[in-house]
Amino acid sequence: MTQKPFRISDDQYKNIYENAVEGILHSSFQGIILASNPTMSRMLGYNSKDEFIKFINEESGSFFAEQTSYDEFLMLLKSYDTVSNFECKFLCKDRNIIWVSIHARVLTDNDNKIIESFIQDITVRKMVEEALQTAYEEMEKRVEERTFELKNANKAKGDFLANMSHEIRTPMNGIIGMVGLLLDTNLTQEQIDCAKTIKNSADSLLDIINDILDFSKIDAGKFKLENIEFDIRKIVEDVADLLALKAHQKNIEFATVVHHEVPSFVKGDPGRLRQILLNLSGNSVKFTDKGDVAIRVNLEAETEKNITIKFMVIDTGIGIPEHNQEVLFKSFSQVDNTSTRKYGGTGLGLAISKQLTELMNGNIGLTSKSGKGSTFWFTAVFEKSAITQTILPALPINISGKRMIIIEDNISNREAFCTYLSSWGCQVSLASNGKELLDLLYNASTKGEPFHAVILDQMISDMTPEMIGHAIKSNPYLKDIVLILITSLGLRGDAARFKDIGFAAYLTKPVKRSQLYECMLMVFGENYTKSEEKEYKEVFVTKHSIEEAKKSKIRILLAEDNPVNQKLALRLLAKLGYKADVVGNGKEAIKVLTDKYYDIVLMDMQMPEMDGYEASKVIRDTNSSVCNHNIIIIAMTAHAMKGDREKCIESGMDDYVSKPIQPEKLSQTLEKQLSRINVK
Numbered sequence: 001m002t003q004k005p006f007r008i009s010d011d012q013y014k015n016i017y018e019n020a021v022e023g024i025l026h027s028s029f030q031g032i033i034l035a036s037n038p039t040m041s042r043m044l045g046y047n048s049k050d051e052f053i054k055f056i057n058e059e060s061g062s063f064f065a066e067q068t069s070y071d072e073f074l075m076l077l078k079s080y081d082t083v084s085n086f087e088c089k090f091l092c093k094d095r096n097i098i099w100v101s102i103h104a105r106v107l108t109d110n111d112n113k114i115i116e117s118f119i120q121d122i123t124v125r126k127m128v129e130e131a132l133q134t135a136y137e138e139m140e141k142r143v144e145e146r147t148f149e150l151k152n153a154n155k156a157k158g159d160f161l162a163n164m165s166h167e168i169r170t171p172m173n174g175i176i177g178m179v180g181l182l183l184d185t186n187l188t189q190e191q192i193d194c195a196k197t198i199k200n201s202a203d204s205l206l207d208i209i210n211d212i213l214d215f216s217k218i219d220a221g222k223f224k225l226e227n228i229e230f231d232i233r234k235i236v237e238d239v240a241d242l243l244a245l246k247a248h249q250k251n252i253e254f255a256t257v258v259h260h261e262v263p264s265f266v267k268g269d270p271g272r273l274r275q276i277l278l279n280l281s282g283n284s285v286k287f288t289d290k291g292d293v294a295i296r297v298n299l300e301a302e303t304e305k306n307i308t309i310k311f312m313v314i315d316t317g318i319g320i321p322e323h324n325q326e327v328l329f330k331s332f333s334q335v336d337n338t339s340t341r342k343y344g345g346t347g348l349g350l351a352i353s354k355q356l357t358e359l360m361n362g363n364i365g366l367t368s369k370s371g372k373g374s375t376f377w378f379t380a381v382f383e384k385s386a387i388t389q390t391i392l393p394a395l396p397i398n399i400s401g402k403r404m405i406i407i408e409d410n411i412s413n414r415e416a417f418c419t420y421l422s423s424w425g426c427q428v429s430l431a432s433n434g435k436e437l438l439d440l441l442y443n444a445s446t447k448g449e450p451f452h453a454v455i456l457d458q459m460i461s462d463m464t465p466e467m468i469g470h471a472i473k474s475n476p477y478l479k480d481i482v483l484i485l486i487t488s489l490g491l492r493g494d495a496a497r498f499k500d501i502g503f504a505a506y507l508t509k510p511v512k513r514s515q516l517y518e519c520m521l522m523v524f525g526e527n528y529t530k531s532e533e534k535e536y537k538e539v540f541v542t543k544h545s546i547e548e549a550k551k552s553k554i555r556i557l558l559a560e561d562n563p564v565n566q567k568l569a570l571r572l573l574a575k576l577g578y579k580a581d582v583v584g585n586g587k588e589a590i591k592v593l594t595d596k597y598y599d600i601v602l603m604d605m606q607m608p609e610m611d612g613y614e615a616s617k618v619i620r621d622t623n624s625s626v627c628n629h630n631i632i633i634i635a636m637t638a639h640a641m642k643g644d645r646e647k648c649i650e651s652g653m654d655d656y657v658s659k660p661i662q663p664e665k666l667s668q669t670l671e672k673q674l675s676r677i678n679v680k
Contacts, residue, residue, distance in 0.1 A: 020039055023118070028076075030064055043100075044063060044092045044093055044098075063099050065089035073104075079211045081105060086101075096460075102117050103118045175198070179202065226399070228264070228269070232258065232265070237513070252285070252293060254281075254292065256296075257296045262297050266383065269360070275356065278425060279349040280376045281313050283376075284374070284376070291316025296408050399424060399520055403427045403444070405453075405454050407431040409459065420513050450477075457486050459484060479502075484504060504523045504540065507542065507543055518549065523541060552578075555597065556581070557589060557601045558573075558581065560584070576670070584611030585609045586618075587610040590610070590619070594625045598628065600635070600673065600674070604618060605635060605648070612653075617651055635654065
């Protein structure tokens with residue numbers, strides 16, 4: 001069929017057609033060029049459009065460089081009548097290749113279908129894209145090579161740190177251990193002083209080594225946080241216990257206040273939380289010469305799965321000038337860098353605390369003024385625990401409604417006691433001095449609404465505790481009031497003296513929530529009678545008696561096949577205040593646990609008939625016959641290689657102590673695990 005000539009009838013369109021910056025082409029589906037503008041012919045290197053049309057129609061047959069592209073182009077037009085941004089290669093007159101982008105549509109002219117194409121030369125763009133792709137591939141290759149190098153470097157750094165840790169700690173532990181043994185021998189006072197100096201210096205050096213190794217591990221990316229269940233209140237109270245003596249030696253108060261909205265149990269890294277709190281609190285004690293240091297813990301935010309806790313360490317110390325605050329959290333930096341500075345340190349503690357806080361998805365900061373004290377704060381995000389709060393044992397009688405009066409000059413301690421007692425349903429009143437206390441007690445008694453107990457700080461401005469005790473116990477209307485003394489001093493002989501006066505309890509600061517609760521249990525529970533006389537049995541409560549009473553209720557089963565190790569473990573437990581029953585293997589342990597309820601199993605790993613791993617799996621199996629599937633299982637094993645602890649945990653155990661068993665480590669592990677349970 002003969003193709004009819006194609007004519008442009010509109011002059012305006014013809015002008016646009018001839019002067020367009022892009023190539024315009026009209027062709028048939030058979031590949032015949034019907035019309036072209038000058039730009040199209042110039043794009044492909046022809047002197048005129050007539051030359052271009054003649055060459056293609058009579059000699060070449062196609063300007064597409066690749067037949068497959070032309071076939072795809074035609075197929076799209078036949079299917080959709082339009083094509084947009086179709087990229088392909090065109091063949092120029094001089095046989096060079098250019099890249100083009102085609103926008104085309106199908107037109108109908110005198111019953112014939114023709115193709116109208118608008119063509120742009122995109123060769124430069126394609127060259128840039130190709131160069132960028134080549135550069136990107138080269139960069140990717142270099143990144144892979146560099147990543148491989150860094151990975152090897154980090155591995156070498158991690159191996160070096162592990163070796164350093166071992167090489168440094170081994171002789172340090174030897175020094176500290178041998179000095180400890182030396183101090184247990186008969187020494188002169190001068191020798192004791194020298195040995196204590198060596199021990200203190202070695203402990204300080206070990207702290208510095210730990211800081212440097214921690215900082216290096218974090219910096220090398222070798223540091224990983226644990227994610228285990230723990231009690232926030234116990235961590236805070238442990239920190240207070242560690243620093244209270246140093247605080248009291250400086251004649252400053254140390255208090256803790258954990259808001260009642262804060263859940264006791266969360267999942268995270270308790271060791272690193274303790275490290276941050278010890279660092280911040282230790283600094284506060286170091287830089288405070290009068291007043292007090294307090295740790296406050298509040299609920300910051302909560303989601304379905306996580307909880308954000310805010311920790312604040314508040315002191316009345318020397319403060320920090322504003323212009324020095326920005327350097328505090330930088331590595332190896334200190335407010336006072338002079339060689340004559342009063343306070344020592346590596347300058348790493350706060351930097352490590354900042355890094356640890358960030359690993360816990362939190363922030364850290366401070367507010368302070370020179371001479372006005374400081375408040376260091378940090379937040380940390382923890383996973384929620386299935387255990388929402390510490391379960392305290394029920395009191396034998398209900399203390400809800402008991403009327404308590406507190407006389408305590410320290411704001412943080414006063415707030416803590418009020419919070420604890422109020423949460424247990426007590427009615428709490430405050431007195432500012434001894435005279436006000438006695439007036440309140442007497443007036444309440446005459447109205448028939450007597451107070452049941454007084455919590456009395458030893459440091460009172462107008463009267464001594466002895467004077468107050470004698471005044472209360474000698475008054476027939478007040479003599480039945482329970483007196484609880486809270487002291488920072490804890491001098492030898494004081495407890496007996498206050499017992500003789502008539503005090504029911506003598507507790508040294510800082511007083512833990514659990515200790516105050518146990519104290520209430522002992523003075524109002526086991527020792528309070530409901531007779532008409534309402535007389536109290538002979539009782540005197542101290543921190544020691546509270547701990548002993550708690551430990552006596554713990555039921556421990558020891559599974560150990562070696563007779564020598566059995567005797568050793570029982571002696572260690574007895575020395576720590578615990579009693580235990582003994583079985584010789586895992587099979588016997590299962591039988592005993594089926595018949596009796598225990599709180600803890602100390603499980604040896606290698607035993608005949610049934611080893612510790614298998615026994616633990618049976619205990620955790622809810623289909624087995626043991627009484628308590630959730631019993632605490634602590635592994636005791638001579639295997640202390642990498643992976644052994646993980647193997648124990650995977651088999652269902654809660655914790656791990658390696659042999660030879662160290663009394664301090666065993667004690668810490670027992671206390672940590674016992675904080676999770678309700679001992680009845």
